[in-house]
Structure formats: C-alpha cells, structure tokens
C-alpha cells in the first residue's frame with residue numbers, strides 16, 4: 280500500500296436495498312456493467328484501499344448477493360440487515376458485524392461502478408489528516424433533486440446534511456450534495472450509532488444525522504467535494520445503468536488510448552474493465568473486447584468483432600469474428616465471419632478463414648482452415664491445410680469424438696471426417712472424400728466413386744424445360760455432348 284496513513288481501515292459496503300426501479304429478478308448491485316457487477320466494481324475499488332476489514336451489508340435477495348460477494352471477495356464479512364430501516368441502521372449492522380472500534384470506518388454504496396480506489400484513498404487520507412469524527416465526500420451537481428444537501432454556515436463549516444424530503448425551500452437550492460460516501464472515526468461511530476433517531480420524513484435512521492451528534496460533542500466534521508462527481512453516481516434503473524455503462528466505457532477506452540492503443544472509433548468500441556491490451560494494438564470500429572480478454576502487441580481487431588475471454592497473440596489479425604474462450608497465436612489470421620467457440624487454440628501464423636466455426640479444436644502453428652468449414656473436437660498438426668467446405672463430424676448422435684489430422688497433411692475440398700478418425704502426417708485426401716477410417720501417413724485417401732456421364736440426359740429427361748432448351752442450343756452450336764469445342 281502506497282499510503283501509510285491507512286493504518287486501520289474498515290470498509291462497509293451498503294447493498295441491502297431493494298432496487299425496485301430495476302424491475303428485475305436480479306438484485307440491483309449484481310447487474311453487470313463493463314464486465315463486472317456493480318458491486319464488483321466497488322469491491323475492486325475498496326480492495327485498492329488495502330482495508331483491514333470489509334463488511335457487506337446485505338438484505339434484499341441476500342442469498343444471491345451474498346454468494347456473489349463471497350465469490351469476489353472471500354475475505355469480506357457478510358452482515359444481514361433484516362429490514363431496511365435506513366443508512367444509519369445499515370451501518371450499525373455493519374459496524375457490529377466487524378466489531379470496528381478503532382481506526383477509520385469508510386462507508387460506500389454497492390451501486391457506484393465508476394468509483395476508483397484512488398478517490399477512496401484520497402478521501403480517507405484527507406479524513407484522517409484532518410482528524411475528523413465525520414467526513415462527507417460531497418459533490419456539486421446541476422440537479423441536486425433527491426440527494427441529501429450539505430448545509431454550511433456563514434464560515435463555510437458543515438452544519439448538517441438535510442435529506443430531500445426534510446429540506447426547506449431554501450435548502451433545496453443547495454447544489455452541494457452528499458455522495459453517500461462517508462468516513463468516520465470508528466470509536467465515535469460505535470458510540471454514536473445507537474443514539475440515532477428516526478424522527479424524520481422517511482421514518483428512517485439517517486447515517487447523515489451523525490454530523491449533528493459529532494458537532495454536539497465538539498468533534499470536527501467536514502465535507503470535501505469530489506471533482507469527478509460521476510464516480511459517486513449510482514444506477515437505480517436500467518436507463519441510468521446504460522448511461523453509466525457508456526461513461527465507464529468512455530473512461531476505459533480513453534485509458535487504453537493513453538497506454539498506446541489505437542481506437543479508430545471510440546463510440547463503437549467496448550472494452551470491459553478486466554481486459555488487458557498491449558501497446559500498438561489497433562481496434563477497428565464495432566469491436567467489443569469482453570471479460571478477461573488479453574490482446575498482444577500490434578494485433579489488429581475488427582471491424583465488427585466480439586471477443587469474450589479470448590487471448591489474442593501479438594501481430595494477429597482478427598476480422599469480423601465472434602470468439603469466446605479461444606486462443607489465437609502470434610501473427611495468426613482469423614476471419615472474416617468466423618465463429619471461435621470455447622477451446623479453440625490457433626497456433627502461430629495459423630489461419631481460420633471465412634465462414635469457419637471451430638470448437639475444442641487445436642489448429643497448430645502454420646495450419647490453415649481457410650474456408651467454409653466446421654472443426655469440432657479436433658487436433659490439426661503443424662502446417663496442415665484443410666480443404667474448403669470440410670466438416671469434422673464429431674457427433675454420432677450420442678457422443679462426441681475427436682479427429683486428428685497430421686503435420687503437413689493436405690485434405691481435399693468438401694471432405695467429411697467421421698470421428699473418431701486419424702489422418703497421418705503428410706497424408707492427403709481427394710475432393711469430396713468421406714473419411715470413415717484412419718489414413719496412414721503419406722497416403723492418399725479417396726472415397727468418392729468415379730464420375731459417370733450420361734449423355735443428353737437433360738434433353739431426354741427434362742424435355743420442355745429451360746434447362747433442356749439450353750442444352751439443345753449448346754448441342755446445335757457444337758458445344759453439346761462432345762465436351763470442349765473442337766473435341767467433337
């Protein structure tokens with residue numbers, strides 16, 4: 280940890296609310312944005328403060344929310360707030376679970392996905408340096424409706440936070456609002472929380488009333504407006520979720536551009552929070568890099584490609600591709616219009632071409648599947664070439680089977696490999712071959728029968744049709760049954 284002031288920090292993340300405006304069976308804080316849940320973003324920011332303890336206060340859909348938090352942050356304590364009686368009550372539940380009596384308690388909400396660790400660290404450092412009992416991370420906004428207003432006296436000292444419903448007409452004009460993020464001296468918090476009342480317009484225990492209790496006790500309180508107020512914004516409905524998602528993406532894309540990634544069209548480029556890009560990656564319009572995707576130096580992705588949890592090697596080219604859990608080697612070539620399903624591993628300088636679907640398939644270095652094929656449950660050796668229109672028939676209706684193609688094998692167009700089958704190193708197959716058994720190394724396998732030609736079939740069997748007329752005309756001009764002109 281960079282900041283030595285953060286000696287004993289307890290963070291309480293409030294996530295008990297119902298989030299009814301989402302109109303969703305999924306708890307609000309679990310809605311995804313930028314590749315993580317909302318609360319996932321908050322937990323990452325909190326983790327960046329190196330807290331001694333983290334407590335998540337859960338209530339609504341506690342099984343769902345609790346399981347998710349336990350998975351992301353196994354060290355976090357889960358405290359159940361049976362009834363949502365207000366932020367003061369929620370923090371009390373958290374403080375009791377953590378038994379936090381010393382140091383600093385930081386309170387954050389579980390639905391603020393843009394929040395960064397840097398902002399939290401700066402806020403806690405300032406709170407501790409000023410030796411306050413209560414600090415409020417405030418924000419100055421154009422439309423303060425709905426927020427608690429920060430009321431200051433003539434000297435600019437913070438007097439109170441007044442909630443929307445409790446505010447006077449004058450107070451409602453105040454544009455400095457409580458972001459919801461607050462820091463407390465733990466000893467004061469522990470002592471004062473049980474003294475909160477709920478005599479207000481909402482009948483709730485307001486965390487913000489602790490400001491008044493601290494002042495009565497002659498303790499210091501203060502508020503500091505954050506410059507980047509969007510970091511404290513929560514999403515209460517899906518429209519706000521989309522808007523925050525767009526903003527989060529703008530920030531992520533800008534960060535990567537500063538790190539040396541070329542993004543031709545930031546507006547149509549989507550990058551999840553956990554994606555990692557090397558310098559000189561080029562992203563063309565309509566590219567979505569999702570999940571834990573990693574892209575190596577000089578790779579060019581797009582246009583119109585979606586890669587989720589993929590690993591793309593340096594210098595690879597990926598054009599109009601949908602990929603998931605796939606690995607593409609250095610300098611390899613994919614697309615256009617390819618579908619890489621989980622377990623695809625394309626080697627260095629390999630190729631997966633147009634209209635090719637791959638699944639659970641290793642295509643080794645320099646091997647190529649250039650056109651119109653399905654490659655499932657396969658291993659293709661180094662430098663092999665698979666003919667156009669090949670189907671790896673991996674499914675017999677009951678079970679899946681594997682196909683192995685040897686090094687530098689050359690298979691013809693329109694083959695079917697009926698798995699399980701092995702084609703040896705350096706083997707070949709003819710066009711249209713249905714490979715039902717193993718082909719030894721170096722052999723040529725053919726299964727299509729010899730071509731039969733029945734002369735004047737169209738004229739006899741399709742008489743009166745345009746087809747027969749065309750055939751008759753060709754016959755008249757000497758291009759008919761004899762084959763090429765001059766051969767008759």
Ligand code: UD1
Nearest residue numbers: 293294295296363364365366369388426427457458459485
């Ligand atoms: C609260 C603040 C307000 C601030 C605003 C910022 C108080 C009294 N008011 O108002 O000053 O401007 O946030 O968004 O603190 N929660 C629980 N248990 C509860 C109540 C709330 O876990 O019993 C959680 C909610 O899930 C939510 C957060 O606390 O994440 C805030 O609750 P909410 O009801 O939205 O507070 P506001 O009325 O918006």
Ligand code: CA
Nearest residue numbers: 425459513515
């Ligand atoms: Ca709120």
